[in-house]
Amino acid sequence: MTHALVLKTFPxxxxxxxWPAEEFASHLRAQGQTAEVVMDLAADAFLVVAPTSTARSDTRGDEAEPLRSAA
Structure with missing residues (x-):
């Protein structure tokens, strides 16, 4: 099981x-932070996540929450 920090969610x-999630992740990557977009089927949302080893506390206004996936 891998752990990631949810940086922001998009419906x-x-x-x-x-696109909005991809643009946000691209902005974070341009600043040197690892970020990727994943789909949360249960919540019907796109999540911008970062591995917990590189995740920063700066979430641009959204509360960060841990995400656990079986990937």
Whole structure:
């Protein structure tokens, strides 16, 4: 089991799909932070996550919460 920190969530029903999440993750990567977009099927949302070893506390206004996946 791997652990990640959820940096921000985006609704999957958005007309732009995953683009807002991808843009946010790209912005974080440009600043040197590891970030990727994953889909949370249960919540019907795109999550921008970072591995806990590189996650920072700066969440740009959203509360960060741990994410555990079986990946």
């Amino acid at each position: 999957a029903g958005s007309p732009r799909g995953s």
